[in-house]
Amino acid sequence: MQPPPDFNASRLARSLLRRSRQGALATLMVGSGDPYCSLVNVASHADASPILLISRLALHTKNIIGDSRVSLMLDERAAGDPLEGARIMLAGRAEEATGDQSALLRRRYLNAHPSAEGFVEFKDFSFFRIAPSGAHLVAGFGRIVDLKPGQFLTDISDAEALLEAEPGAIQHMNEDHREAMNLYATKLLGADSADWTCTGCDPDGIDMQVDGKTLRLDFPERVTSGMALRKMLVRLAGEARAKD
Structure with a gap:
């Protein structure tokens, strides 16, 4: 079948x-x-x-x-x-x-x-x-x-700049943008409100978790650099806020 x-x-x-x-x-x-x-x-x-x-x-x-x-x-x-x-x-x-x-x-x-x-x-x-x-x-x-x-598998052959920026991006999101992480989880993925943290970024999306629970937020299109990642996360935060 x-x-x-x-x-x-x-x-x-x-x-x-x-x-x-x-x-x-x-x-x-x-x-x-x-x-x-x-x-x-x-x-x-x-x-x-x-x-x-x-x-x-x-x-x-x-x-x-x-x-x-x-x-x-x-x-x-x-x-x-x-x-x-x-x-x-x-x-x-x-x-x-x-x-x-x-x-x-x-x-x-x-x-x-x-x-x-x-x-x-x-x-x-x-x-x-x-x-x-x-x-x-x-x-x-x-x-x-x-x-x-x-x-x-995710193609990372063209994403060296993104992988270099990933540690700083994760730290920045977790230290300064927990509100945005919660918006992604609740408004875009339908999860419960919690202190969600970012655990990884790649060309196709970001990974989040809290208390043993995990989420995957896929991007609408690939990103391959730190700047493109920032723009994508800002865009998704705007889309999440628009759902209020």
């Missing part, structure tokens, strides 16, 4: 990748090759690929070092029967980050999981990024789709 024409599989897949904070990680056991599944915390790279902070003492990390092939199951954690909610199974290879890449993954992960500050410096912990080879999205009857990476 083909999905209905109004179903945007790529957008839903990206939303799940951006909003998810936990997932089930499947690895292959060293020696036997048997499947092994574990619960992990996740964040998203600027391109939406998953970021992990895992210990070399953990069995799943030992498995990854032996064979980098993994799969990651993410779901929207909807109330009621979990099988009625959307979920995505992403397949790929887990790659350990080094140098500047490790610094980028660290920043984005800690924005999503500030409590990890307490152990991120432990010598046995490292950041890994899952480089996807594909994904299987299940979003209800007639909404089951296989996706290639280009259909759910």
Whole structure:
């Protein structure tokens, strides 16, 4: 059965990748090759690929070092029967980050999981990024789709200026524009009023969270620089205020 024409599989897949904070990680056991599944915390790279902070003492990390092939199951954690909610199974290879890449993954992960500050410096912990080879999205009857990476990852090849501006933009929004963040959440996304904070910016949108709840605000068009991001956020704040 083909999905209905109004179903945007790529957008839903990206939303799940951006909003998810936990997932089930499947690895292959060293020696036997048997499947092994574990619960992990996740964040998203600027391109939406998953970021992990895992210990070399953990069995799943030992498995990854032996064979980098993994799969990651993410779901929207909807109330009621979990099988009625959307979920995505992403397949790929887990790659350990080094140098500047490790610094980028660290920043984005800690924005999503500030409590990890307490152990991120432990010598046995490292950041890994899952480089996807594909994904299987299940979003209800007639909404089951296989996706290639280009259909759910965000193109950041032209967004170097935006990525450089991202840390300052997040700090500025969280320190000086909490009112705007709450407007985005309540007026544009229909969420409850709360002390929403920004955890990430990318060409396609911004990520927000509060008390374990996460939101994704998609932009109406791509932005690739700090100036374009500022203009977009001002525009969206105006649209949100106009809804009062």
